[in-house]
Amino acid sequence: MLENKPLAVVTASTAGIGLSAAMALAKSGMHVVVSSRKAENVSQAVALINDAYGPDAASGIPCHVGNKANREALVAFAASRSAHIRALVLNAAVSTAYGPIFNISEDQWDKMFDINLKAAFFLVKxxxxxxxxxxxxxxxxxxxxxxxxxxxxAYSITKTALLGMCKTLSVELAxxxxxxxxxxxxLIQTKFSEKLWKHKDQGKGEAMESNKISKFLHIPMRRIGMPNDIGGVVAFLVSEDAAYITGETIVVAGGITSKL
Ligand SMILES: NC(=O)c1ccc[n+]([C@@H]2O[C@H](COP(=O)([O-])OP(=O)(O)OC[C@H]3O[C@@H](n4cnc5c(N)ncnc54)[C@H](OP(=O)(O)O)[C@@H]3O)[C@@H](O)[C@H]2O)c1
Structure with missing residues (x-):
């Protein structure tokens, strides 16, 4: 069991935004339980965080969030660390279909809703x-x-639905x-979004420069985001400084318009 540190659990936290969130929470003094599907990724992320913030900064377990047994193992692993959890960050998502929306198969739809919504809900439960x-x-x-x-x-629909889940659970748990x-x-520069930011530059076969992409995507700040642009915002939202914020969504998008 952990002696002094509050516990954080971050799903899909061995790369990109999840890893950045895990690093930021460890930096703020929490012990972070790291997880993702592949055991070697988990070991690497745990080592990286412990190298940066001390031997008690992180531990980890593989967890494919779509797998109920894996989710239960994650809960049991976290419970072996501490009876209470200070921060639960649900970061895992998948995008299974690209193209006209009605080209999606039922399996692709189900998988996206299973990972992006259902798994997040049942982990909170x-x-x-x-x-x-x-x-x-x-x-x-x-x-x-x-x-x-x-x-x-369909991916966009799952993400809009998450806004609703956030609102509903915020009222239930307040x-x-x-x-x-x-x-x-x-748009954050990670493997997940590679297809969006690795646009070919007029057939030259080179990645477009950041400011060209941001113009293309109408990003007022004229750059794409980096994972570290998100990690600190996660740390803020779980901190005492955000003690009176609930049911809200913070957009971290370089000024892209956001209105439902
Ligand atoms: N990048 C963007 O532009 C962007 C923009 C808006 C929102 N987001 C959201 O940010 C979140 C993270 O995306 P990212 O860009 O940081 O992705 P990323 O850099 O590609 O990292 C994905 C992480 O998720 C893990 N993972 C993948 N499938 C998983 C599963 N089924 N269960 C558990 N872990 C899984 C991967 O590790 P393993 O391979 O070991 O599983 C890896 O650690 C997603 O919810 C995404 O929708 C991203």
Whole structure:
């Protein structure tokens, strides 16, 4: 069991936004339980965080969030660390279909809703007994929740639905002093979004420069985001500084318009 550190659990936290969130939470003094599907990725991320913030900064377990047994193992692993969880960050998502929305198969639809919504909901449910007054839940949604991305229609629907889940759970859990919020990143340079930012430059076969992409995507700040643009916002939302914020979604998208 952990002696002094509050516990954080971040799903899909071995790369990109999830890893950045895990690093930021470890930096703020929490012990972070890291997880993702592949054991070697988990080991690497745990080593990286412990190298940066000390041997008690992180531990980890593989967890494919779409797998019920894996989710239960994650809960049991976290419970072996601490009876209470201060921060639960639901970051895992998948995009299974690209193209006109009616080209999607039922399997592709089900998988996207299973990972992006159902798994996030049931993880909150499964961790509910470990959430106490002062705990918080943070969903990672997307700017696509507000502005559907062409070709990613069903993915965009799952992310809009997450806004609703955030609102509903925030009301349900507020009476226990548990806050529920979300972050909607814009285009962030990770493997997940490679197809969006690795546009070919007029057939030259080179990646477009950041400011060219941002013009193409109408990003007022004229750059795409980096994972570290999100990690600190997660740390803020779970901190005491955000003690009166619940049911909200913070858009972190370089100024891209966001309105439902
Ligand atoms: N990048 C963007 O532009 C952007 C914008 C808006 C929102 N988002 C959202 O940000 C979140 C993270 O995306 P990212 O861009 O950071 O992705 P990323 O850099 O590609 O990282 C994905 C992470 O998820 C893990 N993972 C994938 N499938 C998983 C599953 N079924 N269960 C558990 N872990 C899984 C991967 O590790 P393993 O391979 O080991 O599983 C990896 O650690 C997603 O919710 C995404 O929708 C991203």
């Amino acid at each position: 499964d961790f509910n007994d470990m959430l106490t007054a002062g705990s918080s839940v943070t969903f990672i949604t997307s700017i696509a929740a507000y502005n559907p991305i062409p070709g990613l229609g 009476r226990d002093g548990i806050r529920v919020n979300a972050i909607a990143p814009g």
